[in-house]
Amino acid sequence: MSxxxxxxxxxxxxxxxxxxxxxxxxxxxxxxxxxxSVLVGLFLVEAFNQDLYGATDAYDAVLSVAENLADRPTxxxxxxxxxxxxxxxxxxxxxxxxxxxxVLVWQAGRLVYKSDGVxxxxxxxxxxxxxxxxxxxxxxxxxxxxxxxxxxxxxLVTPSDRKQLIVTFNSRGYYxxxxxxxxxxxxxxAWLSIRLALRPWREVxxxxxxxxxxxxxxxxxxxxxxxxxxxxxxxxxLMQRLSESAARERNxxxxxxxxxxxxxxxxxxxxxxLQAQHRLTEHQGELLSGVLRSIDRATRLxxxxxxxxxxxADMDVGPNEKLALDELLQDRLxxxxxLAQARGVELELVTTERDLRVxxxxxxxxxMVDNLVENATKYSPPAGVVTVRxxxxxxxxxxxxxxxxxxxxxxxxxxVFDRFFRTPDQLQTGxxxxxxxxxxxxxxxxxxxALGVAEGGGSGLQVTVRLPLAQG
Amino acid sequence: MKxxxxxxxxxLGNGIRVALRDEDMEVVWVRRIEEATRALQSGTCDLVLLxxxxxxxxxxxxxxxxxxxxxxxxxxxLSARDALDDRLNGLDSGADDYLVKPFVLAExxxxxxxxxxxxYGFDDGTVEVRGLTLHEPTxxxxxxxAPVALSRSEFExxxxxxxxxxxxxxRRVLEEQLVPGGMVNESNVLEVHISNLRRKIxxxxxxxxxxxxxxxxxxxxxxxxRP
Numbered sequence: 001m002s003x004x005x006x007x008x009x010x011x012x013x014x015x016x017x018x019x020x021x022x023x024x025x026x027x028x029x030x031x032x033x034x035x036x037s038v039l040v041g042l043f044l045v046e047a048f049n050q051d052l053y054g055a056t057d058a059y060d061a062v063l064s065v066a067e068n069l070a071d072r073p074t075x076x077x078x079x080x081x082x083x084x085x086x087x088x089x090x091x092x093x094x095x096x097x098x099x100x101x102x103v104l105v106w107q108a109g110r111l112v113y114k115s116d117g118v119x120x121x122x123x124x125x126x127x128x129x130x131x132x133x134x135x136x137x138x139x140x141x142x143x144x145x146x147x148x149x150x151x152x153x154x155x156l157v158t159p160s161d162r163k164q165l166i167v168t169f170n171s172r173g174y175y176x177x178x179x180x181x182x183x184x185x186x187x188x189x190a191w192l193s194i195r196l197a198l199r200p201w202r203e204v205x206x207x208x209x210x211x212x213x214x215x216x217x218x219x220x221x222x223x224x225x226x227x228x229x230x231x232x233x234x235x236x237x238l239m240q241r242l243s244e245s246a247a248r249e250r251n252x253x254x255x256x257x258x259x260x261x262x263x264x265x266x267x268x269x270x271x272x273x274l275q276a277q278h279r280l281t282e283h284q285g286e287l288l289s290g291v292l293r294s295i296d297r298a299t300r301l302x303x304x305x306x307x308x309x310x311x312x313a314d315m316d317v318g319p320n321e322k323l324a325l326d327e328l329l330q331d332r333l334x335x336x337x338x339l340a341q342a343r344g345v346e347l348e349l350v351t352t353e354r355d356l357r358v359x360x361x362x363x364x365x366x367x368m369v370d371n372l373v374e375n376a377t378k379y380s381p382p383a384g385v386v387t388v389r390x391x392x393x394x395x396x397x398x399x400x401x402x403x404x405x406x407x408x409x410x411x412x413x414x415x416v417f418d419r420f421f422r423t424p425d426q427l428q429t430g431x432x433x434x435x436x437x438x439x440x441x442x443x444x445x446x447x448x449x450a451l452g453v454a455e456g457g458g459s460g461l462q463v464t465v466r467l468p469l470a471q472g
Numbered sequence: 473m474k475x476x477x478x479x480x481x482x483x484l485g486n487g488i489r490v491a492l493r494d495e496d497m498e499v500v501w502v503r504r505i506e507e508a509t510r511a512l513q514s515g516t517c518d519l520v521l522l523x524x525x526x527x528x529x530x531x532x533x534x535x536x537x538x539x540x541x542x543x544x545x546x547x548x549x550l551s552a553r554d555a556l557d558d559r560l561n562g563l564d565s566g567a568d569d570y571l572v573k574p575f576v577l578a579e580x581x582x583x584x585x586x587x588x589x590x591x592y593g594f595d596d597g598t599v600e601v602r603g604l605t606l607h608e609p610t611x612x613x614x615x616x617x618a619p620v621a622l623s624r625s626e627f628e629x630x631x632x633x634x635x636x637x638x639x640x641x642x643r644r645v646l647e648e649q650l651v652p653g654g655m656v657n658e659s660n661v662l663e664v665h666i667s668n669l670r671r672k673i674x675x676x677x678x679x680x681x682x683x684x685x686x687x688x689x690x691x692x693x694x695x696x697x698r699p
Contacts, residue, residue, distance in 0.1 A: 261552035262481045265574035269487030272577035276494055299574050303554070310555065327644060333684040334640035338579075341689075349683025363556060388683070 379405030
């Protein structure tokens with residue numbers, strides 16, 4: 001059923017349906033990505049704050065050069081420039097010169113050196129503090145230190161805007177690349193391992209999905225995994241409870257039906273003894289016949305209930321015996337011919353082949369034959385003939401039962417298989433269970449049943465049952 | 473004809489008693505195994521009608537005990553259980569017949585008579601249906617006292633049909649009787665024998681149920697069976 005629904009769904013919809021595998025996969029990847037992001041974030045923050053501004057040595061170097069060469073401005077400028085280049089090389093990125101740290105040096109409040117491309121108006125408000133400054137339309141990060149010996153101040157400055165963030169990301173790609181590269185590579189092994197780990201689970205669900213609606217036998221799957229064992233055990237316990245309760249219900253109905261038989265037999269024998277009295281008036285006789293008819297009906301209902309219970313008990317075992325249909329038919333018709341004889345109906349059996357064997361349940365097939373023949377006999381006109389045919393078609397045994405009765409309207413032919421359904425203009429007594437039993441037996445044996453009109457021009461009913469022949 | 477009825481249900485027991493008495497049979501009705509055992513020991517009866525579920529035990533137990541003690545009285549089981557296993561179990565335990573409740577009075581009477589006839593067969597061996605008599609020990613058959621000469625196979629077939637009067641004997645059983653263990657496939661050996669038999673004993677005895685088997689009816693049939 002669910003497979004049919006899935007087939008009707010558009011393809012994309014199947015991908016949006018939640019699966020455990022996808023959930024696990026997403027969970028894994030998301031956790032991994034989060035972990036990576038945190039790590040990368042930490043690296044970036046460190047790169048921002050620590051690398052440059054914690055670099056006391058760099059400040060010291062610039063300060064000492066500026067101080068020592070204070071009296072020789074040309075040499076000072078050249079030395080500072082050389083230091084600047086060295087700093088850029090040490091801390092910056094060769095590919096992104098704009099992002100490299102710039103140096104500004106003041107002596108006695110006068111700017112003595114400035115890297116290219118840095119506005120000369122940059123001033124930290126406090127010393128030894130990393131500040132974010134807005135100068136000439138851009139953000140800068142800058143920290144200024146003063147020499148303890150003189151009034152020489154050195155500021156290291158890097159641009160600090162969004163572009164710089166992206167550039168940093170780019171330049172620090174070696175943190176991100178493994179993540180970006182590894183995600184697709186992680187997906188496949190993760191998916192594989194999850195599939196692998198979930199295989200027992202799939203086996204269980206396949207087995208559960210594959211069972212028939214009435215199959216109450218315990219699961220054959222042997223759960224070795226701690227997660228699955230409770231599931232399998234409770235499914236099995238449920239199955240057992242269900243089958244026990246079904247068996248209890250069956251036994252109850254069967255017991256009730258058996259118990260009913262004795263009082264029915266008592267009513268019957270008493271009425272018949274009464275009928276045998278010769279002093280009865282015609283009217284009394286008529287009334288007693290009515291009682292007998294009702295007894296017949298109750299008898300049949302009880303019998304059908306028992307057959308129904310037996311055939312559903314059979315269902316638990318299933319067809320398990322190689323039965324020769326022709327022999328079974330001969331035996332059953334021999335027994336049923338008494339009833340037919342009493343009604344003035346002739347039974348005949350036409351078998352074209354001997355030893356047609358089907359894999360079957362004896363009780364089930366017996367009640368199938370009994371029901372079909374009893375029905376046909378019941379609806380036959382006096383002196384009518386009920387013909388039972390057994391033939392072979394390819395790998396099927398074909399059993400037909402035809403009568404010369406009124407038949408069944410085409411419109412009602414499906415409904416007569418329902419339990420307790422009886423055709424509206426019914427004159428005969430019946431339980432309405434007969435064909436329901438027949439159908440359940442036929443289905444259990446993997447066969448088909450069809451109702452049609454008997455050959456020979458009349459309106460009679462012909463029931464055709466096809467059963468697969470036993471192999472070998 | 474004296475019949476021991478073992479049935480614990482009051483209304484059913486009484487009904488059977490009355491119905492059999494109306495047919496001029498003498499009925500001793502008991503409701504417990506214990507009483508039944510006593511009745512069996514104290515006197516002879518021609519037939520036991522045995523219900524299986526009794527208040528002080530299982531009727532099958534009584535039956536098996538009877539057979540152990542070589543009690544040859546025929547036993548007809550009356551039971552509400554009609555599953556194949558139940559029937560086979562009953563017959564295997566030594567019952568001569570098995571009738572499922574509720575039954576039609578006529579059928580009960582017919583089976584009772586057949587069983588009693590058979591039990592008389594132990595000293596007499598004569599079966600009689602509408603003027604046709606068959607004497608088992610001497611293998612003599614007479615139609616309205618005129619002797620009929622039958623072949624061995626014909627006699628076996630007739631004997632089988634007459635001993636189980638009113639019941640259809642399947643072709644398979646009859647064929648098995650003719651050719652024990654052999655296959656009678658694709659032949660009409662059975663038809664030939666039956667047709668010979670009919671010619672000798674006259675029409676109107678053996679009725680054909682086409683494709684199924686043959687039967688000899690106790691009562692004359694309104695329908696003339698097709699050959």
